[in-house]
Amino acid sequence: MRPRVVLVDDHHLFRAGVRAEIGESVEVVGEAGTVAEAVPLIRDLDPDVVLLDVHLPDGGGDAIINAVAPDRPGVRFLALSVSDAAEDVIAVIRAGARGYVTKTISGEELTSAIERVAEGDAVFSPRLAGFALDAFRDGERVGGDVELDELTPREREVLQLIARGYMYKEIAARLNLSVKTVESHVSSVLRKLQLSSRHELTRWATQHRLV
Numbered sequence: 001m002r003p004r005v006v007l008v009d010d011h012h013l014f015r016a017g018v019r020a021e022i023g024e025s026v027e028v029v030g031e032a033g034t035v036a037e038a039v040p041l042i043r044d045l046d047p048d049v050v051l052l053d054v055h056l057p058d059g060g061g062d063a064i065i066n067a068v069a070p071d072r073p074g075v076r077f078l079a080l081s082v083s084d085a086a087e088d089v090i091a092v093i094r095a096g097a098r099g100y101v102t103k104t105i106s107g108e109e110l111t112s113a114i115e116r117v118a119e120g121d122a123v124f125s126p127r128l129a130g131f132a133l134d135a136f137r138d139g140e141r142v143g144g145d146v147e148l149d150e151l152t153p154r155e156r157e158v159l160q161l162i163a164r165g166y167m168y169k170e171i172a173a174r175l176n177l178s179v180k181t182v183e184s185h186v187s188s189v190l191r192k193l194q195l196s197s198r199h200e201l202t203r204w205a206t207q208h209r210l211v
Contacts, residue, residue: 021107099123
């Protein structure tokens, strides 16, 4: 079943381009160009994924997430922006976005990112993953404790191998995955468990008798 998606960007031509690129793989159910338009639209349509820019004429992507998430907890947000600034990435991740990719992404990669976010994964352009971790450093926590059963079977496998000291390339070879996919799984595990480093992952896995 195709994910139901709402596009939020203040440039009509860009939205049209995205729709043309991903329209066959996902169901675009609505579009908005401002925070004011997006919030009631998302509440009404209750999509699987909201693909949103971080800078809009009347506010940021984080404002949309903060306004919608309490009423629509099942909606997942994926930021798509020209900006790769740390403060923009961190702001939307702290608000609750499941991922952040830049507008240099290909249509095929964007479709994959949307599908993975819809399934619960966290997805980041490679150089932005570190910024996402920054959102949870210094003891900061978002939400309550996350239990092991919130991880997918594949995420558990990756977590176990990380905890046993395997490098990303070794994990990729062992699980027949790309390094980029392994990095995405690690980002997802870190977010779900609200941890900020490989060391913390290893400690968590040991405490939960996964190694």
